[in-house]
Amino acid sequence: MLDPAILFPSILNGLTTGAVYALIALGLTLIYGVLHIINFAHGAALMMALYGVYFLHQKLGIDPYLSLPIMVPAMFAAGYALYRGVIGRASHGKDENILLVTLGLSIILENAALYFWKSDTLTIDTPYTLATVNIFGAMIAVPKVVAFAGALVATAILLAVIGGTSLGRAIRACAKERQGARLVGINVDHVFAMSFGIGLACLGAAACFLLPAYYVNPQVGNGFVLIAFTIVVLGGMGSFVGALLGGFLIGVVESLGGLMLGESLGQIGIFVIFIAVLLFRPQGLFGAKA
Amino acid sequence: MRSLALIALFAVVAAILPLFITSGFTLNLITMVLYATLLGQAWNILGGFGGQFSFGHAVFFGTGAYAMAVLQMKLGMNAWVALPCAIVLGALVGTVLGALSFRYGLKGSYFALVTLAFAEVFRILSNTFEFTGAGVGLQLPLQESMAQLQFKSEPGYLYTVLVLATISLLIAWWLKHSRYGAWLTAVRDNEDSAAALGVNAFRVKLTAITISGALMASGGAFYVQKFHYIDPHLAYGSAISVEALLAAIIGGMGTIFGPLLGATVLHLLGELTRNYIANAPGVSLIIYGALLVLIIMFMPRGIAGLFDVKAKGGKR
Amino acid sequence: MLAAQNLSISFGGLKAVSNVTLTVPQGKITALIGPNGAGKSTLFGLVSGFLKPNQGTVAFEGQAITGMKPHAICRLGMTRTFQIVQPFAQQTVRENIAVGAHLHEPNRAAALAAAEEVAKRVGLADQLDKLAASLTIAGRKRLELARALATKPKLILLDEVLAGLNPQEVGEMIPVLRGIRDSGVTVFMIEHVMQAVMNLAEYVWVIAQGELIAEGLPREVTSNERVIEAYLGHGTAARLRGKEAVHG
Numbered sequence: 001m002l003d004p005a006i007l008f009p010s011i012l013n014g015l016t017t018g019a020v021y022a023l024i025a026l027g028l029t030l031i032y033g034v035l036h037i038i039n040f041a042h043g044a045a046l047m048m049a050l051y052g053v054y055f056l057h058q059k060l061g062i063d064p065y066l067s068l069p070i071m072v073p074a075m076f077a078a079g080y081a082l083y084r085g086v087i088g089r090a091s092h093g094k095d096e097n098i099l100l101v102t103l104g105l106s107i108i109l110e111n112a113a114l115y116f117w118k119s120d121t122l123t124i125d126t127p128y129t130l131a132t133v134n135i136f137g138a139m140i141a142v143p144k145v146v147a148f149a150g151a152l153v154a155t156a157i158l159l160a161v162i163g164g165t166s167l168g169r170a171i172r173a174c175a176k177e178r179q180g181a182r183l184v185g186i187n188v189d190h191v192f193a194m195s196f197g198i199g200l201a202c203l204g205a206a207a208c209f210l211l212p213a214y215y216v217n218p219q220v221g222n223g224f225v226l227i228a229f230t231i232v233v234l235g236g237m238g239s240f241v242g243a244l245l246g247g248f249l250i251g252v253v254e255s256l257g258g259l260m261l262g263e264s265l266g267q268i269g270i271f272v273i274f275i276a277v278l279l280f281r282p283q284g285l286f287g288a289k290a
Numbered sequence: 291m292r293s294l295a296l297i298a299l300f301a302v303v304a305a306i307l308p309l310f311i312t313s314g315f316t317l318n319l320i321t322m323v324l325y326a327t328l329l330g331q332a333w334n335i336l337g338g339f340g341g342q343f344s345f346g347h348a349v350f351f352g353t354g355a356y357a358m359a360v361l362q363m364k365l366g367m368n369a370w371v372a373l374p375c376a377i378v379l380g381a382l383v384g385t386v387l388g389a390l391s392f393r394y395g396l397k398g399s400y401f402a403l404v405t406l407a408f409a410e411v412f413r414i415l416s417n418t419f420e421f422t423g424a425g426v427g428l429q430l431p432l433q434e435s436m437a438q439l440q441f442k443s444e445p446g447y448l449y450t451v452l453v454l455a456t457i458s459l460l461i462a463w464w465l466k467h468s469r470y471g472a473w474l475t476a477v478r479d480n481e482d483s484a485a486a487l488g489v490n491a492f493r494v495k496l497t498a499i500t501i502s503g504a505l506m507a508s509g510g511a512f513y514v515q516k517f518h519y520i521d522p523h524l525a526y527g528s529a530i531s532v533e534a535l536l537a538a539i540i541g542g543m544g545t546i547f548g549p550l551l552g553a554t555v556l557h558l559l560g561e562l563t564r565n566y567i568a569n570a571p572g573v574s575l576i577i578y579g580a581l582l583v584l585i586i587m588f589m590p591r592g593i594a595g596l597f598d599v600k601a602k603g604g605k606r
Numbered sequence: 607m608l609a610a611q612n613l614s615i616s617f618g619g620l621k622a623v624s625n626v627t628l629t630v631p632q633g634k635i636t637a638l639i640g641p642n643g644a645g646k647s648t649l650f651g652l653v654s655g656f657l658k659p660n661q662g663t664v665a666f667e668g669q670a671i672t673g674m675k676p677h678a679i680c681r682l683g684m685t686r687t688f689q690i691v692q693p694f695a696q697q698t699v700r701e702n703i704a705v706g707a708h709l710h711e712p713n714r715a716a717a718l719a720a721a722e723e724v725a726k727r728v729g730l731a732d733q734l735d736k737l738a739a740s741l742t743i744a745g746r747k748r749l750e751l752a753r754a755l756a757t758k759p760k761l762i763l764l765d766e767v768l769a770g771l772n773p774q775e776v777g778e779m780i781p782v783l784r785g786i787r788d789s790g791v792t793v794f795m796i797e798h799v800m801q802a803v804m805n806l807a808e809y810v811w812v813i814a815q816g817e818l819i820a821e822g823l824p825r826e827v828t829s830n831e832r833v834i835e836a837y838l839g840h841g842t843a844a845r846l847r848g849k850e851a852v853h854g
Contacts, residue, residue: 037399038399038402038403040345086583086587089587090583090586090587095398095399096341096343096398097586097590099343099345099398099399099402100343100535100539100582100586101582101583101586101587103345103532103582104579104580104581104582104583104586105579105583106579107532107575107576107578107579107582108576108579108580108583109579110572110575111571111572111573111575111576111579112572112576113572114571114572114575115568115570115571115572115573115576119571218572222528226406226407226410229403229406230407233403262418264414264417264418264425265414265418267414268411268414268415271407271408271410271411271414272411274403274404274407275390275404275407275408275411278394278396278400278403278404278407279390279391279394279396279404280394282394282396282400467714468714469708469711469712469713469714469717472701472704472705472708472714472717473705473708475694475697476694476705479694479695479696479697480692480693480694480695482656482676482688482692483688483692483693483694483753484677484705485656485675485676485677485680486654486656486676486677486680486685486686486687486688486754487677487680487685487705487706487709487753487754487756487757488677488680488681488685488706488709488757489677489705490675490677490678491677
């Protein structure tokens, strides 16, 4: 079982799966790092994005990767509107309220999807869905390799935006010191809404990369939510590089876990890590002390 | 003492309803409302009174349910003996989870997440092991006799859950009128101030999660007796966690009758939705989700908050 | 009664409290003064168990309490208040105070009654059934004091209990504080309001930049050069003396 011929592909697969997890976690990292809220609606939002990519493909024949320019802005707009319209107005100053509101949103979204599209699991067929590429002897699915590249690019873009643009500066200011930012004239609500929008935009990108190699049904978000949280906490709430590396780590853990413990029990490694990190090192591997 | 009288009134009314109502459907609805009250009150003890929001309360529910099923089916225990065992096991899980979480100072979102993670871990474990039936779950054999805590007719189940729900209401009443309850709400409202006044916050929270776990486990045990079936998804899935917190929050956190109000509203809304909007899966849940969002946005004290004179500055 | 020995604590390289040694005598009102950011509240945190010192020890009535948890220290008889008031906002004044009373009173009704008694002592009797969140700043300060008193402490640490009060309100509180001392409770207070310090304190310690720079009777301490410099800046004492010489 420790045969390199089996381990190596498993690790590579884990890395590519982890890249997709990282894409999902990147948005959550931004939202947590800036707004200091745990977005429980993240999984449901991903699910909606996946349906978006699905219908763009089925009804309009648009290739998932070509949907990027549509999905990313659309999800951004949705995120901005959601924050401005609902989430921003619900906090009343208590973190717990945001938890509950985003939970409520996830319930609404998940069940709306169930009502409109039933519980069927849907997949799409593209010329490259089943294509594989040979990496040092391991056969890895092409969509996953593309996802890997996508995750790296997305992380780089996010780092550039947050680090280099004036919006990024405003975001960092609001994240560090809300009142102070207000005092120097920054429209904090707008900046928060922008951050939430960017967070959901990441999900739009993740959905485009994910669907070719995966599937969609109303419950799909649930499976990703906890994993995304695990990565965010592991990487250090607020660190993009941390989320990326955390994603890879979790992907590999899941892959190796599945290899050694079987499909069902394999996932337990993730949650055990999650609990351990929450208890013993809540600032994660890269974050500052909360 | 007015609340105590109200609890007694509630218990008596619920007890005599089966004498007047013969519709199996209505009786079942009442049973489910009482069951939801029990779950909501369990969450309320830790979340409403204690201020520690758990998103994975199913971890206690599933423990009680599986304990009930496994003890009867694999160890041949009698249901009446298995019930207290299931409750104690739920309390134990509560204590362990609480000791870990509170020892390491988990609060707010972190605490909510860790409860969710534990529920997932238990779900995966119960999905793996043979003695819990793995993915197939466990089917409790039909033995409709009171000696086995199973009933041929609905009122039997109604009375069973009524007893549990009434106990949960009494516990909430006790929290409102005892030193422990004062300590618990103090920790909820400001842990540092409470500590400065001599309150051992760790022990107080630990007690709350133990009681909460016990109550929730009793709900799980009841579920198994009534529905004769349990599997990992039913036991540890998020549906149960959400049901518990919905009833408590919509009805009014930190109040005695909040969970009862919430449970009633949720079920009535569910029936109305089914009859007048659409009888499709998920529709009532959309309404519940929307209700949760609206309550948090506009009425964070829940329905019970509408009746609270104190908030308007009057005497209690 | 309370003996701090060589207490030090640093936060990420910044020495917030540096080698402080003082002994609070029993039965008196004593004060800790110093410019903003001097480390006064930090010192309170250290002796009441909210902060762990990097160095040094704390003893209360001869018993070592360094590193003990706040609730345990409270049970021994030392209660503190907070500079930024932290009431149980959604509970009534009576319920707030009752939490303190419950330290010695397991019965709910008795605790609520005791709360009423304490409220009368600090002048909150007419607001017992109001929500803590609806009180004015003066009211909240009194509530903070009342809650601490309800725990029947032997030593009470008051962290700027007069801050934010107008002169009339301060005047109303001074006899209350004196009354607390007269009832047998030792009072150790952090204060900026000099009127109160001069009026009430029987001994004063001065902290600046984490270090104890002077101690003694109020009158001695306020004319101490180092103290004046700490508050008003380097060279002020000399300038003041110079001015006196000119205007004689």
